[in-house]
Amino acid sequence: MTESDFTSILSRHGIRPTQQRIAVYKYLVSNPSHPSADTIYRALSEQYPVFSRTTIYNSLNTLVEAGLVRTVNICPEEQRFDATIDDHGHFICEKCNGIFDFDLNPEVLDKLCPEGFKFRQGDVFFSGTCPDCSR
Amino acid sequence: MTESDFTSILSRHGIRPTQQRIAVYKYLVSNPSHPSADTIYRALSEQYPVFSRTTIYNSLNTLVEAGLVRTVNICPEEQRFDATIDDHGHFICEKCNGIFDFDLNPEVLDKLCPEGFKFRQGDVFFSGTCPDCSR
């Protein structure tokens, strides 16, 4: 994806494609490791010397409201962010602390949802041991 | 459940059944509304005049470690607690902010988990609109 791709994606979602928002969104797309706001801040601060922490939060909130980014409530102490917005599951390895994405069949998700309830978003979290740590 | 039932449950789980821990656990069992530490603190402060906020946190952490209580990461700003420890799903209504439990078939959960991964705990969160608010 080129710089102008990001620009047009933001525009299409109704938000002004500022340098900062593009940088944050680009970082999330390139780093699908569910980074925290602080992780993003520290990474971008190296590239762009002046980049306020508040702007990271502002940009993330804007991107979430625009539907381009999802929040992931994996750890209670800090919010994590994800540019993959289609429904998918998260596996958190309790040994290596790695976070793994996995596909989620939308129909299965539908079946899980209790009758009469209409879900907009579904999250599935597993915690346990990943294949590598199981050995 | 009588007071002595709670006492023996805590004992059986290897933690000393202090007045404070019993009160916190009893509150969680009687109030399956996924309260926050602060909600529990305010409720118990009325009954027991001296009851430290720190003790609530200590007791909750002890109960979670003992496997009697689960944490629920519904809202990012504060941790919620749940005395129902078997796998079940949570539906959060975005209109009335209510939290609804629903049954979860363990086999379905098993199928969702990717191959090679061993899960200890599974959480399913839906956010959307509850039946009442859908009308």
Place this chain on the structure above:
DNA sequence: ATAATTTTTTGTAATCAATACAATTATTTA
């Protein structure tokens, strides 16, 4: 029983993620 040891509770202080706010800067519209 009583003393010594361990565990729990308590209150205050500290931490840390996230937000509020007001001033500055950049962008868009008139």
Place this chain on the structure above:
DNA sequence: TAAATAATTGTATTGATTACAAAAAATTAT
């Protein structure tokens, strides 16, 4: 080009949670 609007920035604040050390309670050893 000026006026209006939107975004960014830095600092101050909030609020949940934890750290810590002293006091109280409970357990164990003498």
